[in-house]
Amino acid sequence: MADQSSPPEKPRTSYHHGDLPGTLTEEAARLLSEKGADGFSMREVARRAGVAVAAPSHHFGNAKGLLTSVASCGFEALKSHQEAAMDGIDDPEDRVIALCKTYVDMGRRHPGYAAVMFRWDLVEANDARYSAAAKGALDLLKSTVADAAPVAMEDEKIDDAAKALWAAMHGFVTLSLADGEPAARRIAFTVRTFLAGLRAEAEE
Amino acid sequence: MADQSSPPEKPRTSYHHGDLPGTLTEEAARLLSEKGADGFSMREVARRAGVAVAAPSHHFGNAKGLLTSVASCGFEALKSHQEAAMDGIDDPEDRVIALCKTYVDMGRRHPGYAAVMFRWDLVEANDARYSAAAKGALDLLKSTVADAAPVAMEDEKIDDAAKALWAAMHGFVTLSLADGEPAARRIAFTVRTFLAGLRAEAEE
């Protein structure tokens, strides 16, 4: 996970850079947070890193590779934020809400990461690190939902429920349906309603 | 709404085209369905329409403008498909399900439209025709949800509920979480659970 902080242009002296992949990932995240996914360019990242235009391709193969690296950092950051957000909360339902809020809040916390981590088309979905990071975040949601769902509910339904909530949060983000103040209320409403529906189904 | 059918290259004779904006929108949709949003290019569209590379810019200003036109066609098509899908269905809950299925199914029906209509970043959200088309689809969902929700539920909650379902469907599409056979089951499950939650909240 790159930490997104360091001066943009420190003209280096040695021929070798030291940690060019890391620097490129940071610089790419910075560029993405400034100009969005449209304004992103491989060449601009190279320029900011003070390196030849062809250097990034050497490490990441192509633009997709670099963006995948950024997105992976994003999912790793997401998971740790989610765990931190749930820390100290006991009520299972409130834990799901806290987790979902963190998902939607990535756009504000890390606009650079968010610009690509919710864009499946920009990313190499088969990349090992990436898919592991994405799966980690989904698994955390699944287990949290399982704790909040009625006991003895089939695994398949838990899985469906987690994916439905995941999809709803994803929709909120990409549709910008939960920006600003309404976000917290709308997310809580969605989670509460859905979990209530799960309980109602279990009782009948 | 462009109908996406006509031979790609009919070398025209007159200097003026007749309906270049329409042809360009059709051709763009065709190109999008073949190569996806990545493979799209303004020049290729012009080539297929048998027209100078600068011609599309004249009518649509820039690439975003042309894609916005395609997306608008998509939403207009979506609304009529949704109305058709609900035709003959009386049960309010089943109507919501039918409507949501149509949303997710756009990717199979009209891959060209779907490639851009779910991509807010590629599109000029302020465009009059576009926002009217998108609002029309959302309004249809709202009224359908209102019919399925408990009577005397506040408008604000109806609105929240509709947007939550809209977001979930959008998430299913962009996450490809509801492809193939599981789609129908997962959508029905999500809608039923959510509506059950709404009823449970109303009772308490």
Added chain:
DNA sequence: TGACGAATCTGATCAGTGTTCAGACAACCG
């Protein structure tokens, strides 16, 4: 210590892109 292979990075080049702009052309309206 020295040398050699492998990794890193450069600089130039290629094909392709969106956008702009003066000007050629045709339709429409007074």
Added chain:
DNA sequence: CGGTTGTCTGAACACTGATCAGATTCGTCA
């Protein structure tokens, strides 16, 4: 019939991602 307006052309500009030979340095093994 003539002029104005809108349509379309063709060339130009400033970019982009990707590739490749070759320069530079690191790491390793003798």
